[in-house]
Amino acid sequence: MAKLVELKLVYAGYNDEIILNNVSLDIYDNDFIGIIGPNGGGKTTLLKVILGLIKPFKGTVKVFHSDSNKRNTIGYLPQFNKIDHKFPIKVIDIVLSGLMFGNKLFFKYSKSDYAKACDTLKHIGIGDLKNYPVGELSGGQLQKVLLARAIVSSPRLLILDEPNTYVDNQFEGELYEILNELNKEMAIIIVSHDLGTVASYIKTIACVNRSLHYHKSNKITEAQLASYNCPIKLITHGEVPHTVLSKHNH
Amino acid sequence: MLAELFEYQFIVNSLLAGIFASISCGIIGTYIVTRRMVFLSGGITHSSFGGIGIGYYFGFNPVIAAAVFAVFSALGIEFLSKKTDIREDSVIGILWSLGMAIGIIFIFITPGYAPNLMTYLFGSILTVSNLDIILMFILSVVIILLFTFFYRTILFVAYDQEFAQTHNLPVNFINNLLISLVALTIVLNIKVVGIILVISLLTIPQSIANLFTNEFKNIIILSIVIGLVGALMGLLISYQVNIPSGASIIFSLVMFFIIAKLFQIIKQKILLRINE
Numbered sequence: 184m185a186k187l188v189e190l191k192l193v194y195a196g197y198n199d200e201i202i203l204n205n206v207s208l209d210i211y212d213n214d215f216i217g218i219i220g221p222n223g224g225g226k227t228t229l230l231k232v233i234l235g236l237i238k239p240f241k242g243t244v245k246v247f248h249s250d251s252n253k254r255n256t257i258g259y260l261p262q263f264n265k266i267d268h269k270f271p272i273k274v275i276d277i278v279l280s281g282l283m284f285g286n287k288l289f290f291k292y293s294k295s296d297y298a299k300a301c302d303t304l305k306h307i308g309i310g311d312l313k314n315y316p317v318g319e320l321s322g323g324q325l326q327k328v329l330l331a332r333a334i335v336s337s338p339r340l341l342i343l344d345e346p347n348t349y350v351d352n353q354f355e356g357e358l359y360e361i362l363n364e365l366n367k368e369m370a371i372i373i374v375s376h377d378l379g380t381v382a383s384y385i386k387t388i389a390c391v392n393r394s395l396h397y398h399k400s401n402k403i404t405e406a407q408l409a410s411y412n413c414p415i416k417l418i419t420h421g422e423v424p425h426t427v428l429s430k431h432n433h
Numbered sequence: 434m435l436a437e438l439f440e441y442q443f444i445v446n447s448l449l450a451g452i453f454a455s456i457s458c459g460i461i462g463t464y465i466v467t468r469r470m471v472f473l474s475g476g477i478t479h480s481s482f483g484g485i486g487i488g489y490y491f492g493f494n495p496v497i498a499a500a501v502f503a504v505f506s507a508l509g510i511e512f513l514s515k516k517t518d519i520r521e522d523s524v525i526g527i528l529w530s531l532g533m534a535i536g537i538i539f540i541f542i543t544p545g546y547a548p549n550l551m552t553y554l555f556g557s558i559l560t561v562s563n564l565d566i567i568l569m570f571i572l573s574v575v576i577i578l579l580f581t582f583f584y585r586t587i588l589f590v591a592y593d594q595e596f597a598q599t600h601n602l603p604v605n606f607i608n609n610l611l612i613s614l615v616a617l618t619i620v621l622n623i624k625v626v627g628i629i630l631v632i633s634l635l636t637i638p639q640s641i642a643n644l645f646t647n648e649f650k651n652i653i654i655l656s657i658v659i660g661l662v663g664a665l666m667g668l669l670i671s672y673q674v675n676i677p678s679g680a681s682i683i684f685s686l687v688m689f690f691i692i693a694k695l696f697q698i699i700k701q702k703i704l705l706r707i708n709e
Binding site: 319 | 469583585586591592593595596597598600602603643647649651652
């Protein structure tokens with residue numbers, strides 16, 4: 184399997200405050216990693232380091248591009264509350280922005296770009312919303328639009344920052360089905376505040392609390408979490424999903 | 434009555450000023466409102482008074498001095514709020530009052546009386562000079578060209594900077610370019626309605642337009658039209674009732690806003706009743 188991203192002995196944070204301490208992580212094709220950890224533990228910081236949004240104080244971050252085409256290696260779905268829900272823009276325009284790359288000022292879309300954006304929306308099940316202004320969408324619909332923007336360029340790695348906040352259970356289920364499907368074509372990293380439902384889809388777990396512990400299974404116990412210095416509660420969500428989590432023998 | 438009005442150069446100039454003000458404020462105001470930069474723009478507006486004071490003291494054209502001063506304040510706010518951990522709104526508050534203080538100091542130590550100081554505070558579209566008109570014209574053309582050719586880049590950076598950064602878009606360049614245009618638009622329109630009122634030209638037409646459309650491009654076009662009608666109506670009222678034009682322009686715009694809002698509320702009530 185090809186390696187997509189390599190973090191080696193990374194120290195990173197903001198304004199001289201170190202949040203990530205000596206973090207190393209390799210991400211391969213078709214990985215499906217769930218990142219968990221307490222608030223302020225550095226989950227989002229880790230994503231930003233991978234995305235190149237912040238430069239680490241120390242250590243190296245390498246992103247391996249498949250070919251000379253450096254563009255669509257990583258697709259990104261930011262945290263929901265970072266997005267202005269009232270910005271006057273149409274759904275299709277947001278998705279098209281996922282096809283804009285590079286340090287230039289002038290962009291023009293080809294017909295195939297437009298078709299690709301429409302197909303992606305249809306694929307996610309919101310093809311009929313393409314001409315809606317985003318202000319009129321529900322939280323779940325907007326999340327899907329942002330997901331469409333992240334995957335329209337067919338990236339090799341999809342990064343999602345808490346995609347399951349502010350949405351109802353039905354959307355959450357749909358989202359995981361879509362991700363499961365997408366995982367055949369791309370690696371996925373998902374940050375989640377609760378491991379409950381996502382656990383049955385992810386393959387491995389990364390516990391981030393200043394440092395990172397990589398757990399090469401989707402089954403984890405509270406005792407293991409404690410030993411990783413990652414004190415989060417395993418929230419139970421009814422029968423099916425949580426059994427994957429906590430009934431595992433200690 | 435109208436025919437005789439056009440014989441006066443100052444009337445023609447004020448009409449041209451109204452047109453160019455509507456264009457530059459319509460476009461840049463839409464950027465300001467959608468990016469929620471109204472407070473930042475207020476800061477830039479007031480800090481530009483420092484430039485006016487410096488211009489008076491050293492004998493430069495106050496508008497050009499204010500333009501330079503405002504662009505540096507705007508870039509300064511961008512830089513300080515990004516590179517340091519001072520909160521952005523605090524930086525704005527500091528530069529807001531610092532600029533006013535500098536302006537007051539320099540105007541105070543300038544020998545003699547500052548005759549048209551009031552035109553900068555409250556505006557006077559009837560006294561815009563040919564140079565003002567030329568500058569406003571150039572600014573409008575530049576803004577139209579940039580927003581026509583770089584529309585998508587500007588829109589996407591405005592919508593989600595972080596995402597644009599992950600796609601290597603020229604986010605910093607766009608931000609700095611646009612904040613400079615915001616500063617220039619504010620300063621060149623100060624003559625029209627004054628420092629105290631200019632923020633309303635950048636926000637009221639957009640707020641009205643936003644009642645009717647939810648698309649960036651349409652808000653721009655509607656804002657320009659609304660701004661223009663407001664400017665013409667304000668000028669007419671100012672001429673008829675003999676009151677300062679800046680205030681009558683803003684007053685007209687706010688009236689439009691109230692009428693539009695009432696219209697929208699009534700329309701929704703009717704729609705609700707039909708649905709029942």
